[in-house]
Amino acid sequence: MKIKRETIYGYVFILPWLIGFLGLVFYPMIQSFYFSLNDMRITPQGLRFVYTGFNNYLNVWLQDMFFIQELLAFSVDTLIRIPVIVVFALIIAMLLNQDVKFKGLFRTIFFLPVIVASGPVINQLVDQGATAIPMLDQDVIMSLLNAIFPVWFASVLSDLFNQIITILWYSGVQILLFLAALQKIDPNLYEAAKIDGGSSWECFWKITLPTIKPLILINLVYTLVSLANSGQNPIIVLIYQNMFNATRGYGFASAMAWMYAIIVGFMLLMIYLVFREKKSKRFS
């Protein structure tokens, strides 16, 4: 079988990524799985391993009360943040898709935080309170929320207000993806709808939303993954702390990371099942 020249070009172009993935992702994944099955010591004579089977996985649930606690907090937090981020991204993308002056500048501004706010920078901003809206009186909001909701939910909402700017800053990539999808929509569709008396509101629900639906799934997945991997995520911090913990170490931390990855994977599967493209029965 003759391989097409384009195919070769394709592989060559993704080769740097493939090498990076194999060396910096796949190999550490295998390594961390091996660590997770062992009790690992970092001795001056070298690394020592004692095979413990799946004990570390069991201990993650039985010994670390913070893991379950943080996992629940993360789940609730994510459930609230993802829709906020995706809806915000969609609104901004639609605004940027209008024929306005300095469109390019606005696009740059919205994407800039993705580049600027890398881990350490965003941590500094959060620490210095730059990610909250100063004019919002946190105490008033908190007491209001406490009066309406149970404490666990109120604190999540209050956290949302407290970090609203960070959350919105997480929207750069999603805006870009939505924008690409919006630009692919044939303007004739809108024109035809308008002739038939469709309002802008109806156009949005009948044309825009169905067309960009696949992108919504992609954005939901992207947002969940970026929140799950964020350096500000307390579970990531917990895994790091366990890594250097005297009695737990790399084996335990690796098991925790794998458990976390499985749970995030399960959440991704849920999102996929709910938002996947379903074949219309009419045409099947």
Next chain:
Amino acid sequence: MKRNAMFSLLFVVLAMFLLVAGCSSDDGSTGGSTENDNNTGEGDSGEEHDDSGLPPMTDEEITLTFGSWLTGEMNTYLAEKFMEKYPNIKVEVIEASGDLGWNDFLTNLASDGDLPDVFWYNGNLDVAIRNMWLGDFTEYFEADPETDRLLDTLVDVGYFDGERKLAAASAQFPFAVFLDENLFEQQNVEMPSPDWTYSEMLDLIEEMTIPEQGIYGVNMGTNLVTMAPIVNEDAYGEFGWDGERFDMTGEWADSVTKRAEFVRNGNHAPFGGTDEAEAAFGDRDIWAAETGKVAIHFDAFWTIGQFKLDAFTDKGINFVPYPVPRGDNAETLNKPAYVDLSSISPVTEHPREAYELMKFMGWGREGWEHRLEAFRSLTYDNGERVFNHPEGLPLLKDEELWEELRKLLPEGHYYDDYLERVKHPISLGGRVLPGFDWFLDEVYFGGEYGNVEDAVMNGEVNAHDVAGELTDLLNSYHQKSLDELFY
């Protein structure tokens, strides 16, 4: 189009080359830590012994690495003095990089096979035990005549299994109880004797709590729960450690209950960052000790210098140091202290010389003479003094060292009295008692009751009801950690 494709390909190849070059290691080592020789520390331990009882130092040109988290300038200064004494030995001081904790930094060094020949470990002893970082230097320590001059309570520190000397005390910062002399004078309350007792201190805390004037009896930077078992039960460690077992049913339970009472009854100043702090001081983040509203403040030796700064004296605060009071029926003068420990790597090729360096940088007299000189005269490049306050107290009984150190503290009998009474330091738990920090992590601060001290404070748990269970757990964690020593 073809040309464009060629350019793109060239670009991809160049990017790959840069990536590979950027990620390559420059140290030329091939096997990292796994390729280190397993030297058990017997290499240079010759059979000849000099007059001191220790084997002679080598004449060969060797290099030793040293790592501790103390002031970099001091480490460098002492290393230079050591090299002046032993010109054939080169000392490389290793400083922590990035924002890693010291033990995390050591872990990274160990994983690269670069654990220093001599190193201090910070806080949690279990990290060092579990990863087998502690070298056995019993032979040198016991043959060393200087060992006899160590403060009595520091000699046995580091014999974790009761037989092998695996770590040595290398710095000590005793607890200090600061009394605001001006506030006492204002209230016409007599300052206590430096030989005050534990119950006198508790009474004073209550007497000096004057809610109508917004004065709080105490602010605990260090913890009553740490002090009480050591001074009242003649314990040799936190939580009622008697040298063999812990017992939390006595002074621990009483003191944690007392502390909770102090907090609930308003004897204790509000904790920072709370609404209570905001209401009391008008600033939720202010340190209670600098408000002028705290009569007694628990802290440690290192705060003596800070309380002499203008930020305190300008506000009319005059905190003077007292030793932790002695127990009402105590037979010893044991007092809690932050004791830092050092060890030598079990794979060092020069254990004899490493021991000498460890002593010089830690408790040894010669090193301390240079250290005192550094406290007096060491300056930065801009001429500013490195030390405005000595970094720690001597670990030897040698009176000359204590007298010289005394000259570096402020004038006044309080400082004489304090120094006279802090010569029986007892280290905090996690540094010298295997399994202690492990217990703290999994039970005391993160177990069934959450934070036990908070649970007692909030009235969710009665300390006396859970003390027996906690004692059993703590002893089992200690035993489990000891078992790791023989892993």
